[in-house]
Amino acid sequence: MKTKDIIKLLLASSIACACSSGGDDNVSDGQEPTPPTTHTKLPINISTELMEPNGTRVTDYSFESGDKIGLFVVNRTSDGSAAQLKPTGNHVDNMPFTYNGTWTPATPIYWLDDKTHADFYLYYPYTPSLPNVENMPFKVNSDQSTEGAYKASDLLAGSSKDIAPTDKAITILAKHLLSQMIVKIVPGNGFTAESLAAANVSVRINNVKTNATVNIAKATVSASGATSNITPLKTAQFTYKALIVPQSVPDGNLISVTVDGREFNLPKAFTFISGKLHRFTVTLSKTSNGINVSIGQWEDDGTDNGGTAE
Secondary structure, X not given: OOHHHHHHHHHHHHHHHHHOOOOOOOOOOXXXXXXXXXXXXXXXXXXXXXXXXXXXXXXXXXOOOOOEEEEEEEEOOOOOOOOOOOOOOOOEEEEEEEEOXXXXXXXXXXXXXXXXXXXXXXXXXOOOOOOOOOOEEEEOOOEOOOHHHHHHOOOEEEEEEEEOOOOOOEEEEEEEOOEEEEEEEEEOOOOOHHHHHHOOEEEEEEEXXXXXXXXXXXXXXXXXXXXEEEEOEEEEOOEEEEEEOOEEEOOOEEEEEEEOOEEEEEEOOEEEOOOOEEEEEEEEEOOOOEEEEEEEEOOOOOOOOOEEEO
């Protein structure tokens, strides 16, 4: 072999050894290359505020440990405009969050990226099967005489729009979609507080629709189906409350009060309004063979809506 060829061979061997001796900064001692660093996902956290019938807002008011809400997250389009809420195919679809002092999702959820704004929609109570977000079926209990049955009849919905990605909790304002009806019984002619306290008294709300459909995106509710009667929850000695689907009830026996087997009826047409508390003070009177009634809404309209029932 010529001297020139030997020199070339030795030079090539030296280069090969240098390339395999750890000269590459990404490879050493037989270890795998370090993968490129990726951006950390930004988790989505929420908190809630509840709009009360009197217009006040209270953070996480009335929620109890174990309560569940459903959450949808809809990303804004590339031009920043709102996209339509759908049953599926949103950024987050009907994710259950459980309350235990704070809201925790069933599985962690994340923003799309650090730039895309999103719209948030929640509803309560959570239902795992939700084929339609514009006409979600709902029903209040006909018998609301226990705390559990009354609470199960509550319906809340709310939204928070055009929210930028953040590591802070997103506050979502929820509101009552139903009407709350408060019935207070007071003694009139032929009754005393003592005689009423000793009597067997029951209250019934008559001829109201208990079924409804809910539009989650718009936070609206519409009564549907046939009418039924509701047994309210007794909250004090002479006070009862019930949750009513918003609706206009035609003239008829709206409230029936039974005292020791004798029934007193209030014929009344009334319109129940979403998110409103409606107070009914019912004065029982034996002498008129019926009841005297005065009705005042939570927001006083300055009008005496009362009358005499025979």
